Amino acid sequence: MLFIINERLPVMVVPFLEAALTYQRIESLSGKLLMTDELIRFFSKRTPDELEVLVRLTMGEVRPGYEGIEIGVAEKLVVKALYQVTMVPVDEIEKGRKTVGDIGLLTEEIMKRKMQMSLFSEPLTTERVFGNLEKMARVEGRSSQDLKLKMVAELLHDASPLEARYIVRIVCQKMRLGIADMTIIDALSYLFTPGFEKASLDLMSGSGLEKLHPLAERLPERSTSVLYSLMERLSIPKKEGIPPDEASRALAILEDLKGSIQKNREKIVRAYNIHPDIGYLAHLLSLSGMSAVESIMVTPFIPLRAMLGERLSSIGDIIEKMGGKAALEYKYDGLRVQAHIAREKDGTKIRLYSRQLEDITEQFPDVVEFLRNGFQCSSAIVEGECVPIDPDSSSFMPFQMISRRRGRKHDLAENIDQVPVVLVLFDCLFLDGRDLTTEPYLTRRDSIGEAFGGIKEEIDPEKGLVLSKMEIVDEASKGEEFFLRALEDGCEGVMAKSVSDQSVYQAGSRGWLWIKYKRDYRSELSDTLDLVVVGAFHGSGRRKGTYGALLMAVLDDVSGEFHTLCKLGSGFNDEDLAVIKEIIDEERGERENVWKNVFSKMEVDVHVKPEKVLEVVGAEITFSPNHTCSFNRMREGYGLALRFPRFTGRYRDDKGPLEATTEREVESLYSLQNRVISEKLPERGEEPGNDHHQ
């Protein structure tokens, strides 16, 4: 199935300018329907191969994400290429990045200024752009950076400024058009729903609809706006001077059509969720129509998109949302793993996929062994969280431990010894040839036991397979108790799961059948921090012209220095962004003037005098190689940082920088973060709060 586009025939001739103009129009529009119309127009009347390439380009990809093919080019390399093409000095380009806030737009501007000489260039085709992207993804080894750079430069050289904008964005995989996978699927569902032509003819042939003929004639364009405005006008027949019975007949035809589009959209979405490659689906649709897409089924060794959960901040709300009853499961802090297993003639084949569906089998041979030993059926897809454990105490280790295994290629054997893991299973999506994604939660959970007989909720480092701890609750107090126990046992929180008959596995979507509930969603359980702004970073995209993130520090009240704990870029609304810009522009200054008592390893765009205090909340304190809070005090060579930091919306104008959270306070939060919980718990008669951070 691995093919190389260049080798396919026929050669396509879609000018890249057409793509660029389409993208430009999409960006300038507001309203998803209008954007969809542009896409529809762009995608229509293409061969299957052309369509596939156009879809991939629009997604900013060469191959589906799960194949793990990397272009390996991002902003820094683009800056170099841009320099090669325009001879505008790198530091000038860098300066522009800060004011323009979008590497694509910046490229366009610089090209406009500097490119009078490219009259002899060859017009770009989408094929050529795509072909170069593929080459970029393929090259590696010595001088590969140079080659990639040359390929970007080559495209830029032949591109008009507008085309350059999008080449750069495609290369960096940041299209920011306001459309992405779901809107492309929308467009495809319009394009491949049959019946537009017939509806058009029907409307044209009826009597009394003459006023609508110009629109009805356009139906085969498959534009959303044509369909919607026809329907709107037919719904007010009197005003339009149309016979009511004619109108309702016509309306019924269009309702019908709209219904089919909706149904087809759902079918394509379903296909996408169980075969997450839109380029492939587009090709298939173009070649064989909807029926081919409908026949796509859940298949071992094709990873499904993971189901995600919504969030709520109280157990009571969760139980209410789920109709009075919910299953609560521990939410383990590790790597999400989708395991595909099948017995074959020459043994049991097993592959592991990450949440983004990358193949991570090679990094976890121990997990593969656990699965092989425990598996009692013929084929299955199961899902779980791979968590690092301390085998002596059977307690969980911090997330940072397992990060050391993810993606590792070297010294695997030692690494496996250093970071033992177990796989905590929580779902079963496929068993012995049967697709279970449409079965309710409790059925799927039972199937885990069927696949792995004797699997238990207790951690068994030898066996390596664990069933996620679960309890069905119908009152908040019971749920709270379970939640606190989860925290005590070293988990992030709980995942509530609907136990209704409708509780299917919603691959790829974030619905209300699963609801996340974490400690830091609850203010009583997570302390907020009052941090001092010491630096700022220019924003990009919709944050251009304001600061995208701030560098935040604590006070070391012994030395009077400010030490950094995190950057902060989440939790700001538009007003906050504007206010913060003013604050910073007031306090900013030259490094040597304003950073006399600031100790930071991190470079910033703008140095800020430690003055303003903002309230920040995060999930937990971790060791940090980048931040200077408590540097060398808790661990040699490391400081402390805040995981998942965000602004609470509260400006602590009542506090000066000397009243900010101190380094010592952060240290004590770090030491206490696992114990505080157990003090709030009733006795359990088991081991006391396990301080799982060694």
Place this chain on the structure above:
DNA sequence: GTTGACTGCCC
């Protein structure tokens, strides 16, 4: 051979 910038992918 070692280091550091850059990139991509985990959360």
Place this chain on the structure above:
DNA sequence: ATTCTGC
């Protein structure tokens, strides 16, 4: 991961 926004 979390959060905000436009529709």
Place this chain on the structure above:
DNA sequence: GCAGAATGGGCAGTCAAC
């Protein structure tokens, strides 16, 4: 409520530069 786009900490790998 959905889809999209801002942003966080931190890890490993790759490659260029030393």
